[in-house]
Amino acid sequence: MHKLEGQLIMRNPNYKLDHRLFLDTIDRVNSTVTIDGITYPIKDADFPTINPDDPYTLSDEEETIINELRDSFLNSPTLQKHIKFFIDKGELYRIENNNLMFHALVPLNEDGSFKAVDFGDGVPRSGKQMFDYIDAEVKRLYFAEPSMRKTHELDLMWYLWCGPDSPLFGKNKMTTFERVEIDDSKSHKEKRNAYYKYQDTKDLAIRILNEFGITDTDRAVIVNGHIPVEKINGENPIKAGGSLIVIDGGFSKYYQKTTGIAGYTLVYDSRGLYIVAHEPFVSFEKAIRENMDIHSTTEVENILATKGQMRVSDCDKGVELREQIRQLEMLIAAFECGLIKENNRYRMVKVPLNNR
Template sequence: MTLYDETNINIIKDDLRYLKLLSTKYPTISSASAEIINLQAILNLPKGTEHFISDIHGEYESFTHMLKNASGVIKRKLDDIFGTSLMEKDKASLATLIYYPEEKLELLKEEDIDLNEWYKVTLYRLIQVCKSVSSKYTRSKVRKALPSDFAYIIEELLNEQADRINKQEYYTGIINTIIDIGCANSFIIALSKVIQRLAVDRLHIVGDIYDRGPGAEIIMDALMDHHSIDIQWGNHDILWMGAASGSKACIANVLRICLRYANLTTVEDGYGINLLPLASFAMETYTDDPCNSFIPKTLDKVLNDNDKALFAKMHKAISIIQFKLEGQKILRHPEFHMDYMLLLDKIDFEKGTVVVNGKEYKLNDTNFPTIDPSDPFKLTQQEEAVINKLRNSFINSERLQKHIRFLYSKGSLYLVYNSNLLFHGCIPLADDGSFKTLEIEGKNFSGKSLLDVFERYAREAYFYKNDLAVKNYAMDIMWYLWCGPYSPLFGKERITTFERYFIDEKETHKENRNTYYKLRDEEELSNKIFAEFNLDPENSHIINGHIPVKTKDGESPIKANGKLLVIDGGFCRAYQPETGIAGYTLIYNSYGFLLSSHEPFESTKKAIEEEKDILSSTVILEHAATRKRVEDTDIGAEIKNQINDLKKLLVAYRKGLIDERDGG
């Protein structure tokens, strides 16, 4: 901006009220000038590293390790720094120390080594790594990441320069003193955590934190401690969000899935949900019923026969309650077009059959003691009492509500970030490949506007208090987002839960995917989606998860000539036999994109004791000849706006439109 251009002077006069407010923070020409210089320097720093993870599904051990090793970023950093000067086993040992400093230092007590010498060598190595990962950031940002107890000392060591001979003894003295006064362990832990924090500038969780695995609540605690994060809601997340909002249908689905995988740890221990009412009801109602279709999938978990029988009965009891609640919802909302799920009224109780899509099938289970053929979707008094007690437990769980509020504060249905479009499932398409139009409360929505209106309802479901009818409708939309035919999170034409439990013929189990999944290999679709979200097709990518990539069958996570990247490769153990790997993650650094595929993670114990990292294969998707700078990012655009405002403030000072103030 030319400082004395008359047109700009008029613009400055129009902005004078805002500039006066800005002048309270920068009261002099010197202070405003200094900030412009600082911000301009930040624009020239390398772009921060972004880390993308999807479909965690409660697998907290592998997720925690992935968070600590930043999908191989730290290991690659060690290779860059030490090259062949360190043996592979020494680099593996240093990496494990960075990931698990407390645990590794505890094991060190059992080793017969010269501890002081080990401390000295290790501290020098950690300082080198810390220097490298902090080099992308301003001193101010690094300072904020440092633990208060050691901030000054770490900052001094990070700014050591090899050619400053006069200070060599000063730095050596710091290291020796740290060891001599018994602070080496605390200092190593502090350095390791700083390295972990600075290795990744931004974490993106592209949906499905919840269900199947045993530790979603542990994952949520870790995410709440992360310094920079966003979350794109997955269908399983939205289900828990609906349950925490008070939706009985969502609650029934949550518990059915937990019982299906014999995973009550999160529900009972993590969130303190009382399942005794459901257990008592199930034992009383299905006493002599073996509930064969409802025996849980235990994977590597061992259940005794009594627990297995109890879980199966509880599983069946909550499933029947779910089918009734869903039936009531579908009858209440014909605009959802989900009549295909109304099957309780299609049962012939005498013949033991059910009609699906006009065809009669034999049921593999005909014991329905709580279903009234004359009113099949009505809950019994006992079922009503059970679901009401469960609802009270969900809405009164302090830890669950804290986690769900965090999902709302850091989450959304989609995110545009640094020219990339992140969403969990799909953009719903009609059969002809056009954006599917849905009518909601008398208005039509499609593409971006459909996702926007769904997100508004998702927020109303949890936060709206003034009108119960508005809240209930929003909660019904939350359930639709879980399993509706044009939900961007579900991404299938129909859900066949009843059929999978009660009908053996697999033809009834089929859940056809939305047209999006048929067309996402084509670059044309990605370009159309970019246009819908006002993104440049030449510089943008779609990043999503939801449907596991069947790597063992030769499927690639790279679609549409590299414009669409799928990073669900089977984090969840239940999917790994189908996918052949244990997930994809994505790194976007200043040079481009790196896609990593991961082998199954054995255990945290083995990672620490045997220094076993997750085995990963990394593919460089894009490598820029010129590094991206902060100025090329969304944060860069914000900084440029700040610089422009500060330049206006300088003109206002120099033209006498605003008076400089005394710095005090």
């Protein structure tokens, strides 16, 4: 994996990830590696497939394995079905009933301004423009003929997973190698984007909502996840005075020692937004013998629950229904004026418009 990542980084200098090229710094004699200018002892310096003179080139055996893995992924009907569903139905962000939902973050500079990023086409983009570009580019690449896909374009998919300025990741690096090979925990640190420094400020929430075209910020909420909420240390999932909610799933046992719970679920109905916290699932045996299933607690903040009960007409669906009614009224008026002829199969019933 690190060999292929190295190749990708070298052919995409705009990613600015040269600091993640470290295979060439491995000292087999002294069992060390140099990362970010610091030399660390490593647990195992025996990497038989790494050529010290050409550390990022795959061996013949590795090339064979990668090709077989690629064929398995591309020819798996179940996986392809899931990916197609993801592409057809998924969006990088969604606005519904004045609520803005995205996975992780909007990349920011250290001063809190929206960060402009060049993803390989020479055009720096920030904020909503960045999200729109990535959403369209991922879908374009999926539907493009394989022969029309350029390697550096496909590299975007990798960058979205672990790139420092990806709106789906938001850290300066992914320290997989360090966590496996280096005991020094300082090397495991992944610095978060400035978004997380300003996440609890009302100003940022309003600026983001406005950036995505939401002007009624008093009745709007940003919903995102990605970073587990450390409830065990008193962290509140409701931030920015109720304008931003973090609902990381957190069901993974790995994170439960950090969060103290098994994540959150956001419930939205006509009366407001509800945060439901889940306790960890212990075991099937306890669930059966002691009736100990997942225990969930509803946590309601007044600021989220007192925005007035919504009706269907207040929702996005209400807007759609009003438009359908308007079009039907226009159709009836056109029929009554003789602009549309009666269909012999279905007789149109005249309904006076002033009675509605």
